[in-house]
Amino acid sequence: MSVPDPTTVGGDVPPPWCDRCGEPARSGPHPACAAARALEPPRFCARCRRRMKVQILPAGWSAVCVEHGEFRG
Amino acid sequence: MPEILDQARAQVLETGVGLDEAGVLAVLTLPDEHLPAALQLAHEVRMRWCGPEVEVEGIVSLKTGGCPEDCHFCSQSGLFTSPVRSVWLDIPSLVEAAKQTAATGATEFCIVAAVRGPDARLMKQMREGVAAIRAEVDIQVAASLGMLTQEQVDELVDMGVHRYNHNLETCRSYFPTVVTTHSWEERWETLRMVRESGMEVCCGGILGLGETVEQRAEFAAQLAELDPHEVPLNFLNPRPGTPLGDRPVVEGKDALRAIAAFRLAMPRTILRYAGGREITLGDLGTRDGLLGGINAVIVGNYLTTLGRPATEDLKLLDDLKMPVKALSATL
Numbered sequence: 001m002s003v004p005d006p007t008t009v010g011g012d013v014p015p016p017w018c019d020r021c022g023e024p025a026r027s028g029p030h031p032a033c034a035a036a037r038a039l040e041p042p043r044f045c046a047r048c049r050r051r052m053k054v055q056i057l058p059a060g061w062s063a064v065c066v067e068h069g070e071f072r073g
Numbered sequence: 074m075p076e077i078l079d080q081a082r083a084q085v086l087e088t089g090v091g092l093d094e095a096g097v098l099a100v101l102t103l104p105d106e107h108l109p110a111a112l113q114l115a116h117e118v119r120m121r122w123c124g125p126e127v128e129v130e131g132i133v134s135l136k137t138g139g140c141p142e143d144c145h146f147c148s149q150s151g152l153f154t155s156p157v158r159s160v161w162l163d164i165p166s167l168v169e170a171a172k173q174t175a176a177t178g179a180t181e182f183c184i185v186a187a188v189r190g191p192d193a194r195l196m197k198q199m200r201e202g203v204a205a206i207r208a209e210v211d212i213q214v215a216a217s218l219g220m221l222t223q224e225q226v227d228e229l230v231d232m233g234v235h236r237y238n239h240n241l242e243t244c245r246s247y248f249p250t251v252v253t254t255h256s257w258e259e260r261w262e263t264l265r266m267v268r269e270s271g272m273e274v275c276c277g278g279i280l281g282l283g284e285t286v287e288q289r290a291e292f293a294a295q296l297a298e299l300d301p302h303e304v305p306l307n308f309l310n311p312r313p314g315t316p317l318g319d320r321p322v323v324e325g326k327d328a329l330r331a332i333a334a335f336r337l338a339m340p341r342t343i344l345r346y347a348g349g350r351e352i353t354l355g356d357l358g359t360r361d362g363l364l365g366g367i368n369a370v371i372v373g374n375y376l377t378t379l380g381r382p383a384t385e386d387l388k389l390l391d392d393l394k395m396p397v398k399a400l401s402a403t404l
Contacts, residue, residue, distance in 0.1 A: 021313065022156065039310075039351055039379045043156035053160045058131040058373035059173040059383070 015046035022049050041073060075099075075107050078114055081337050086118050091338045094294035100334035101286050105326055108333075112365030115333035119366050122340040126398040127390055128303075128369035130181035130215075130345070131174025131383075134376040135162050135202065136195060140187040142219075142254045144242065146279055148312035148377050149187035155314035157377055167202045171210040177372050177383040180400045182206065183215040183238060183275075185376055189255065190220040196228060203232045211400060215275065220255065220263045226270045236273035236302065239263050244292035247284045251317075264299060273302040277347065280331055281309035281323035289331060293338040303369065304342050306335060308349030310378060322349070325358045329365055336366025345369035351381060359386075363393055 018025045019042035020033035041054050045065035052063040052071075063071045077092075077099035084090050092100065103111055139151045139159030148155040162170070167184070174182045184202065186195055195218065203214050216229060217238035229237065241260055242248065248257040268274050276299055278292060296304055308323045323331075328350075336344055346367050350359055363370075370390075372383035390397060 041379065051156055051158050053158050054377075055134075055137070055160055055162060055166070056374045056377065056379070057133060057166065057170045057173060058177075061374065061379070 017044055017046050017049040019044050019046040022051070042071065074110065075103060077103070078107065078110055081114055081118075085337050085340050086114065086121055089122055089340050091297050091340055092334070093338075094290050097293045097334045097338050098287060098290035100337055101290055101327075101330050103330060108326055108330060111333040111337075112329060112361060115336040115366035116364050118336055118340045119344070119368050123343070123368050125395055126368070127363070127395045128181060128343055128345070128398045129177060129179040129387075130183060130369065130371050131170070131177065131179050131373050132183045132185055132217075132371055132376065133162065133167065133170040133174075134187065135167060135184050135198060136186040136188060137161075137377065138187060140189070142189050142252065144252050145316040146242075146251065146282055146309055146312070147187075148315055150315070153314050153316065155312060161198070164198075164202050164205050168205050168209055171206045171212055171214075174373070175210050175212045177387060178397045179372060180213055180398055181215055181236070182210070182212045183217055183236075185217040185238075186219070187376075188219045190222070191218040191225055196225065199229070199234075200232055203234060207233055213400070215273075217275075220259055221266060223266055226263075226266045226272070230270050230272060234272060236275050237267040238275035238303075238305070239267065240278050240305065240307075241276055241292070241295065241299075242278040243282050243284055244288045244295055246291060247282070247288045251282050261299075264301075274299070275303040275305065276301040277303075277305035277307065277345070279307040279309050279349070280328065281320065281349075281353075282317060283320060290334070293335050296335070297338045300339075301342060303345055304335065304339060305345045305347035305371070306332065306367075307347040308353040310349040310352055312377075323353050325354050328353045329358065329361055332362045332366050343369045345371065347371050348375045348378065348380075356385075360389060360393070363389070363395065 022044035041061040052065045054063045137160045138149045138157045140149045143152045148157045171182045215236035216234045245257045
């Protein structure tokens with residue numbers, strides 16, 4: 001299963017959790033997380049805050065949430 | 074021209090004898106206005122003693138996270154509150170990673186595991202994985218599995234692993250501040266066994282762990298004493314949840330000074346850009362380092378973080394007219 005990047009899950013509605021730090025995403029901006037995201041895969045599911053199993057390959061990555069499935073980038 | 078650069082030109086460039094610890098320290102403390110001259114000299118040394126080729130490598134994590142050791146820079150330690158979860162790579166994905174690496178023109182593919190040392194399960198996974206790669210992909214296989222026993226060294230040789238990475242990470246005097254669950258000397262012992270086995274020794278470390286500039290010079294001298302085939306040079310990318318998570322990144326000019334100094338300490342080694350260069354040096358600094366002593370790169374992603382697309386690095390090498398080392402040149 002492949003679904004969109006977790007940072008954009010929900011379309012125009014911001015997801016409830018930051019996929020990098022796992023803190024609430026709607027309470028304010030996360031500039032450090034936004035800057036880091038270019039060189040980091042997501043670690044938390046943006047929908048449910050669960051830590052994901054992340055596998056990085058030389059040319060891509062996958063992150064699996066037990067509840068919401070696999071994300072790829 | 075500073076005296077140390079005149080000395081380095083006569084000694085390192087002309088005779089191939091690297092700078093000692095005091096000489097390295099003198100390069101590391103050069104004023105900014107002399108940095109271009111130091112980089113130029115380091116580049117001449119690299120071209121003279123290594124040639125224009127650049128060795129390209131890809132890496133992948135076979136076993137991620139859950140490590141019992143406490144290396145304070147590492148997000149894969151199970152002792153810190155890092156968001157990195159434990160995960161194993163299956164054999165088909167490992168082969169796919171090797172294919173992705175080979176597609177870039179890389180000659181090296183390093184399989185890495187976050188462990189103190191390999192157990193029977195990991196060695197079995199390695200044996201199957203290396204065999205599968207060698208059957209399907211034209212690339213040299215290296216490994217980085219922590220501290221080894223003699224039997225494990227022999228087994229890796231038997232598998233066809235041609236190079237073994239085991240970083241000392243930092244100088245001997247600073248190591249106990251960074252790692253408390255094992256010693257610098259234990260790492261050295263693994264490196265000794267690897268060398269005696271005939272595998273190529275790959276050993277480097279990370280700059281920016283909080284070491285002093287004197288300890289940076291000490292580290293370069295200790296690496297030079299080891300005389301590794303390859304030295305991967307990392308710059309700390311502070312990882313959330315680790316004890317060094319709040320440390321500042323190395324300033325770009327200090328990183329470039331270190332590249333020049335390490336090249337002048339080890340004129341013949343493969344000096345590889347490894348992790349952290351993207352945040353420490355950016356695009357322009359990456360170019361400066363390649364013109365300042367670096368002659369190898371890790372392309373693509375790292376173990377827990379992402380790198381620049383391989384195509385950008387390969388274009389840069391093409392712009393600099395630096396040929397990628399061919400597989401035939403590594404055999």
